[in-house]
Amino acid sequence: MSSSRSSIADKLRALMAGRRGPNGRSHTSRSLSASVDALPGEHPSVSFAAVAKIANGSQDNPTVGTLLALCEALGVPPAHLLPHEAYDDLEALKAFEDPLARQVLALLNGLPASELRGVITDLEGRRAHLGLEQVPRGSADTQPSKRNKRRRKADEAAEYAADSLEGL
Numbered sequence: 001m002s003s004s005r006s007s008i009a010d011k012l013r014a015l016m017a018g019r020r021g022p023n024g025r026s027h028t029s030r031s032l033s034a035s036v037d038a039l040p041g042e043h044p045s046v047s048f049a050a051v052a053k054i055a056n057g058s059q060d061n062p063t064v065g066t067l068l069a070l071c072e073a074l075g076v077p078p079a080h081l082l083p084h085e086a087y088d089d090l091e092a093l094k095a096f097e098d099p100l101a102r103q104v105l106a107l108l109n110g111l112p113a114s115e116l117r118g119v120i121t122d123l124e125g126r127r128a129h130l131g132l133e134q135v136p137r138g139s140a141d142t143q144p145s146k147r148n149k150r151r152r153k154a155d156e157a158a159e160y161a162a163d164s165l166e167g168l
Contacts, residue, residue, distance in 0.1 A: 007083050008067075009057035015074050016055065027074075029055065035073040043069045091135070 021031035033048040044065040053059035077093040
């Protein structure tokens with residue numbers, strides 16, 4: 001697993017520390033288990049031992065039902081607990097739950113990077129005008145990493161330039 005990607009255990013521990021249980025304190029395995037049991041409707045029961053195993057990393061493959069119940073009790077989108085960099089941004093996942101936000105994303109898909117940067121600038125201005133809190137800029141608004149670009153060797157560059165000139 002890459003170091004920039006959080007595991008289920010890392011994310012669950014952070015959520016338990018950052019979210020308050022019914023007693024107003026950070027969640028423990030017992031309080032989170034009790035919160036799951038207090039959820040309305042049908043859901044799997046999650047024992048405090050199961051919560052502890054997931055949180056300490058000894059159980060790294062919980063069932064979907066368990067993840068859904070934990071996320072509902074913690075008030076977060078279920079995708080957040082998945083170990084993938086795209087799901088680390090909790091605020092973006094919360095926004096994605098809004099159907100209108102998903103429509104905006106679909107409309108943005110495929111636009112050139114320069115257009116996306118313009119839309120971001122416009123939206124930041126609208127948020128400021130409405131008195132809304134600004135959204136911190138992530139790495140998404142930066143240029144692609146130079147190390148991802150393959151550099152041509154001198155002879156490859158010359159051949160590429162010659163091929164390009166032939167097309168003129």
